[in-house]
Amino acid sequence: MTALLTIIVLVFILIAIWQMVKIFDLAQAKNENTTAGVATDKDNTMNGYLMMGFLAFIYIITIVCFVKYGDLPLMSNSASEHGQTIDSLMVITMIVIFFVQTVTQFLLHYFAFKYKGEKGKKALFFADNNKLEAIWTIIPVIVLAGLIIYGLNAWITIMGVDESEDPLIVELYAQQFNWKARYGGADNTLGKANVRLIDIDRANILGLDESDLSAQDDVITTELHLPVGRPVLFKMRSQDVLHSAYMPHFRAQMNCVPGMITQFGFTPTVTTADMRETPQMQEKITRINKIRVEKSEKLLAKGEEALERYEFDYLLLCNKICGKSHYNMQMKIVVETQEEYDAWVKEQKEFKNSLIN
Amino acid sequence: MSAHADTHATDDDHGHHHKETFVTKYIFSQDHKMIAKQYLVTGTIMGVIGVLMSMMMRMQIAWPEEPNVLFEALLGKWAPDGVMDADIYLALVTIHGTIMVFFVLTAGLSGTFSNLLIPLQIGARDMASGFLNMVSYWLFFLSSVIMVISLFVEAGPAAAGWTIYPPLSALPMAQGGSGMGMTLWLVSMAIFIASSLLGSLNYIVTVINLRTKGMSMTRLPLTIWAFFVTAIIGVISFPVLLSAALLLIMDRSFGTSFFLSDIFIQGEVLHYQGGSPVLFEHLFWFLGHPEVYIVILPAMGLVSEILASNSRKPVFGYRAMIASILAIAFLSTIVWGHHMFISGMNPFLGSVFTFTTLLIAIPSAVKAFNWITTLWKGNLQMNPAMLFSIGFVSTFITGGLTGIILGDSALDINVHDTYFVVAHFHLVMGISALYGMFAGIYHWYPKMFGRMLNKNLGYIHFWVTAVCAYGVFFPMHFIGMAGLPRRYYTNSNFPLFDDLANVNVIITMFALIGGVVQIVYLYNFFISIFYGKKAVQNPWKSTTLEWTAPVEHMHGNWPGAIPHVYRWPYDYSKPGYDVDFVPQNIPLKDGEEELQH
Numbered sequence: 001m002t003a004l005l006t007i008i009v010l011v012f013i014l015i016a017i018w019q020m021v022k023i024f025d026l027a028q029a030k031n032e033n034t035t036a037g038v039a040t041d042k043d044n045t046m047n048g049y050l051m052m053g054f055l056a057f058i059y060i061i062t063i064v065c066f067v068k069y070g071d072l073p074l075m076s077n078s079a080s081e082h083g084q085t086i087d088s089l090m091v092i093t094m095i096v097i098f099f100v101q102t103v104t105q106f107l108l109h110y111f112a113f114k115y116k117g118e119k120g121k122k123a124l125f126f127a128d129n130n131k132l133e134a135i136w137t138i139i140p141v142i143v144l145a146g147l148i149i150y151g152l153n154a155w156i157t158i159m160g161v162d163e164s165e166d167p168l169i170v171e172l173y174a175q176q177f178n179w180k181a182r183y184g185g186a187d188n189t190l191g192k193a194n195v196r197l198i199d200i201d202r203a204n205i206l207g208l209d210e211s212d213l214s215a216q217d218d219v220i221t222t223e224l225h226l227p228v229g230r231p232v233l234f235k236m237r238s239q240d241v242l243h244s245a246y247m248p249h250f251r252a253q254m255n256c257v258p259g260m261i262t263q264f265g266f267t268p269t270v271t272t273a274d275m276r277e278t279p280q281m282q283e284k285i286t287r288i289n290k291i292r293v294e295k296s297e298k299l300l301a302k303g304e305e306a307l308e309r310y311e312f313d314y315l316l317l318c319n320k321i322c323g324k325s326h327y328n329m330q331m332k333i334v335v336e337t338q339e340e341y342d343a344w345v346k347e348q349k350e351f352k353n354s355l356i357n
Numbered sequence: 358m359s360a361h362a363d364t365h366a367t368d369d370d371h372g373h374h375h376k377e378t379f380v381t382k383y384i385f386s387q388d389h390k391m392i393a394k395q396y397l398v399t400g401t402i403m404g405v406i407g408v409l410m411s412m413m414m415r416m417q418i419a420w421p422e423e424p425n426v427l428f429e430a431l432l433g434k435w436a437p438d439g440v441m442d443a444d445i446y447l448a449l450v451t452i453h454g455t456i457m458v459f460f461v462l463t464a465g466l467s468g469t470f471s472n473l474l475i476p477l478q479i480g481a482r483d484m485a486s487g488f489l490n491m492v493s494y495w496l497f498f499l500s501s502v503i504m505v506i507s508l509f510v511e512a513g514p515a516a517a518g519w520t521i522y523p524p525l526s527a528l529p530m531a532q533g534g535s536g537m538g539m540t541l542w543l544v545s546m547a548i549f550i551a552s553s554l555l556g557s558l559n560y561i562v563t564v565i566n567l568r569t570k571g572m573s574m575t576r577l578p579l580t581i582w583a584f585f586v587t588a589i590i591g592v593i594s595f596p597v598l599l600s601a602a603l604l605l606i607m608d609r610s611f612g613t614s615f616f617l618s619d620i621f622i623q624g625e626v627l628h629y630q631g632g633s634p635v636l637f638e639h640l641f642w643f644l645g646h647p648e649v650y651i652v653i654l655p656a657m658g659l660v661s662e663i664l665a666s667n668s669r670k671p672v673f674g675y676r677a678m679i680a681s682i683l684a685i686a687f688l689s690t691i692v693w694g695h696h697m698f699i700s701g702m703n704p705f706l707g708s709v710f711t712f713t714t715l716l717i718a719i720p721s722a723v724k725a726f727n728w729i730t731t732l733w734k735g736n737l738q739m740n741p742a743m744l745f746s747i748g749f750v751s752t753f754i755t756g757g758l759t760g761i762i763l764g765d766s767a768l769d770i771n772v773h774d775t776y777f778v779v780a781h782f783h784l785v786m787g788i789s790a791l792y793g794m795f796a797g798i799y800h801w802y803p804k805m806f807g808r809m810l811n812k813n814l815g816y817i818h819f820w821v822t823a824v825c826a827y828g829v830f831f832p833m834h835f836i837g838m839a840g841l842p843r844r845y846y847t848n849s850n851f852p853l854f855d856d857l858a859n860v861n862v863i864i865t866m867f868a869l870i871g872g873v874v875q876i877v878y879l880y881n882f883f884i885s886i887f888y889g890k891k892a893v894q895n896p897w898k899s900t901t902l903e904w905t906a907p908v909e910h911m912h913g914n915w916p917g918a919i920p921h922v923y924r925w926p927y928d929y930s931k932p933g934y935d936v937d938f939v940p941q942n943i944p945l946k947d948g949e950e951e952l953q954h
Contacts, residue, residue: 010873014880021813036890037809038897039740043816047739050820051747057824058751061831069860073838074771090768097758104725104754111732112747116739117669122937123930124734127671127952136726137719144715147765151715152708154767159704176531176622195621207621236701240622241525242634244699244774248840251771255700257634258524259618262701288855310852317851319774319842321450321518322525323532324443327845 041119048116055109059102074248077280079314079335081267082158083251089154096143161265167231170224172316173206174236174243174256176323179316179331182206183219185350191215195239195258203356207239216352219345224316224333226268227341233265244320247333249275255320268335275335276312285312377912385495387487390910392494393473394805397798400465401879403501407456410449412872417441419858419865421847435513444533446846447516451534452508454519455542459549460504462652462790464497467591470655470797471560471584473805477903478578480569480920482913485562489555496552500545507541515542518844520641523616523634527608530623540609543602550599557588557595564588569902571922575679576941578901578926579672582679583658586686587651593690594647601640608632638700642693649786650689653753654682656793657724660746662926663800664728666899667743668735669937671927671952674727681720681727688717698766699773707766714764718757725754736930736937740897741815745796748823749789755827756784759834774844777837780830788826795819798882803896807908808889814881818874825871829864836860900940901926924951 039047078087115123161167171182171190184190191214197207208215226232236245238256245264246253254264275281288310296306318329336344386392409431416425424439435445472490476483484490507514516534517526521542529536564577564585577585604615608629616637617629665672672678694702694710728750737743759781762768772778795818802810836857841848848854848861895904902922906914920942928939933949945951 010876014876017814017817017877018880021811021817035893035896037803037812037892039738039743039812043812044737044739047744047816048737054820054823058755058827061827065832065835069832069835072835072857072860074840075838086767086771089765090762093762093765093768097761101755101758104729105751107729108732108747108750108754111729111735112737112739115668115732115735115737117736121736123669123736125671125930125932126673126730126734127927128674128676132730133674133677133723133727137723140719140722144718144761147761148712148715151765151767152711155704155708155711155765158767158770159707195619196626198621198626200624240620241528241531242522246774246840246842248771253699253770253773257701258620259631259633260635260701264699284856288852291855291858292852307852310855312853315851315853317840317842320522321447321844324447326447327443327847328850330851 039117041117044116044118048113051109051112051116055105058105058109062098062101071280071283074251077275077278078249078251079268079270079275080250080252081269082154083249083266083269085154085157086251089150092150093147096147158266159264161233161263162231165231167233167265168227169233169235170226171206171235171237172224172245172256174238174245174318174322174329176240177318177325177329178222179224179245179318179329180206181221181224181331183221183345183348184214185217185219187214187217189214190235191218191351193237198239201356203354206237208351210355216350218351219348220351220354221348222331224331225341225344226333226335227338228268228271228335230338231265231267234263236262236264241322242320243318243322243329246317246319247314248317249314253319271335271337272312272314272333273336275314281312285310385491387483387491388910388912389472389476389484389487389490390805390914392490393469395494396464396468396472396497397805399498399501400461400469401882403456403460403504404465405879406505407453407461408872408875410453410456412869413441414446414449414453415865415868417446417846418848419862421849441846443846444513444516447518447532447844448508448514448534448538450844451515451518451521451542452504455515455546456504457787458519458648458652459546460497460501462786462794463553463648464549466790466794466797467584467587467651467655468494468497468556469794470580470659470801471556471588473801474578474580474903475560475563475584476567477804477906477914478581478901478926479564479567479572480902480922481563481567482915482919484559485567486559489559493552493555493559496548496555500548500552503541503545503548507538507545510537510541512536512538514538520638520645521605522641523605523608523637524620527605527617528620528622528627540606543606543609547599547602550595550602553591553595557591560584560588561592569919569922572941575676576922576925578658579661579675579678579682580655580658582682583654583661586682587654590647590654590686590689591651594644594651597640598644601637601644604640605637635697635700635702638697639693642696643690645696646693647689649782650685652790653786653793654685656749656790656797657682659793659797659800660749661728661731662901663742663746663796664731664750665927665929666800666897667738667740667746668731669738669929670731670735671929672727673730673733674723675925675927677723678727681723684720685717688713688720692717692764695764695766695769698769704766711764711766715761717764718761721753721757725750725757738897740799741810741812741819742796742800742897744816744819744823745792745799748819748826749792749796751823752784752792752826753789756781756786756789756830760785771840772837774842775837776833776841776843779843780833780837783833784826784830788830795878800897801903802882802885802889803892803908804903804906806886806889807892807910808885809892809896810885810889811881814877818878818881821874821877822871825867825874828867829871832860832864898936898938900928900938902941905940905942928952 173180191212192209236256243256314333316331428436429439512533515538607613614629614632617632620627692714695714923944930937
């Protein structure tokens, strides 16, 4: 019924528009002697002004977005060492982009307004100017050269793995639709594994090689705990389809590919507890909880359960389409002090003790 | 200017009359003008389906898991009680992408305008092979039909994203849509590629061989340059997608392991060994990236032509425009890896692709500056086509600039596969190419149908669309930079993203208004075919050859001899003439110099 009503309303709106346009057409046809369907001076003037209006609209939407949503982007609160490099490169690139955007949009729309057509006016025959073209070829070349050099330096540093720093080795294991983490145990070495060795009945869920000595003390968990300040090298595996391990707060992401091991390393710099205390995060938590309280009121009125209070946690999300529950494939990340981490590790079961015989 | 194209087109009257039946005229037509219209109408129908899907997706994102009458009406069993199912959401994502990229912006755009304009603007009686041209359209039609049929299969249509990365797309047990739905998707695309290749070969041969006397390569309108180069990129890259699709079919149906290895799914180990999904990604993007230029180059060509004609000025830097088309085309084939920075490929390769990718910004910047300079000191005729062309330049700049972020591998790490990417490519190739297509339709409608579109409806169409396009995609950058992944059925499992929900509602509002206003355009388009005002021969006072052909379509395009060409296509407001345009078929006056362009 609602659908039918909507359709009827739409049809009426269309008829109204058509009628209005017809009236407009007739009024115009009377006044001016022009070719049908071709813009008149009046159209040029009106659309010229609208172009300036549209320029204002672009500027306004830019400003509104920055004022209202400016604190949403992850650009200043990175929780990893290399994250700061990415953030500053991002800021520099953004400044360049916004400068170019502001200037070119102004020129485009202003010219469209300034040179709107008039009968009898003749345009300037200006077909070529090598100097001008050279200028706007060379300037982008210089700016881009700077960005490329900066960007590539950052990329090489981020992707290069420095084994000499003795990174903590952690495996991120993806499957439809959850994550597991595997630690190397006391020897910080991951035991050999292959999905062909998976034995659900014996709880060998990641396919570890039981005969491999370094696999014996491996620890498999459903939460990712990281000691602050220590480099971590993640080894990614997937057992079924492509997944992507996305840790936005650490500016880290790498695909998990069945049949191969991918890797990504970073050093977490802020513990979960410290991150929760930053003013920016406090603000975000308050904002989110306000929204959740409002939602809860509506839910309660409907007789449903209220939403839990939100507390910030780092997250690992799946960011490569992987099937039905892709939207809910996540794992909590806890960054903590070395002592807290050691205590947590002690509580975990080693692989050899978790097997069912 | 001595290089005259050798012309095979005979100068004498070509109007020998075959008896034309309804079938040969409207259905199995070999006339390029009719085929162009067939492409346009088919593309429009597919476009309506694609846009409807995006509307449903936007409503789901804004009001997740809420009952919706539209879902109930359109999705049937996939929306029990009007609540959208998670599987069908992914299917909508997939089919929306496929339809818009291939069926609307490749076939609908290139197919329509290459067919319409190549023979008319170069001065040819028809395409080099009318028969192949007809076959090309009907293969496209067949692939469209199969794609639409795939929407109705039991287990659901393909749902692995338009990039159909295996193993998700290869294993029916991974996802409902990877069964029959994916098979039909692959079959449809294989046929589509065949259609596209036939079309492209025809365009290339026609441009090279059938130019009229005097139409040298440096007197070609930029539209033709764009179509010509687009066809070349298509011929180079589409076969690679075909091979990827064939290998995927082998993996799916014949147990080979090109893309699969070490898989444990639903409690069992599969036999696949030694393949790699990364190989598929390489093959896919070897087409996938040039594909976005296959989409945008024809739009650039149309816009260059329309900006010049409506500014009453020569397009600025004609030679630089051709050079930048060629540069973009060349670079487009060596940048595909920027879609794969975090796919697990060697980081060094990532560096190389960052370098080549950012290079593309240079010819793109040259084009943007040249368009803006074309407007400078012009006498701008604000026809709807002109508005869409200016809109094109605007969204191309806005969307293109964020490419500098995404093309930079270090920055890509954190925004890869987020809504930032969605915002970027929708502006730079989705909206821009659509604007180019609309501009082309408003401009050449009189050539296609002999009638004018209503300009006031055109103004309403443009301004509402323009506001909505920015309203949708500008804020979207921000939720992407906040880390919101794309292709999530709902974000309600992440309280972290709760404060993005209201932005999503605003975006959806703009999207719905922008979607509904397209009805104004469709109405204008279809009503004007019958009731539009009669067009004059050269309504926009353009210089190119198509406007020297009579309004009424005829087989062979010109009643008498094919016009000869004596000058470049942009003699607008040339000093020494009273009128502000000199068509290409007017000989130079005594002592007049053809501009050394």
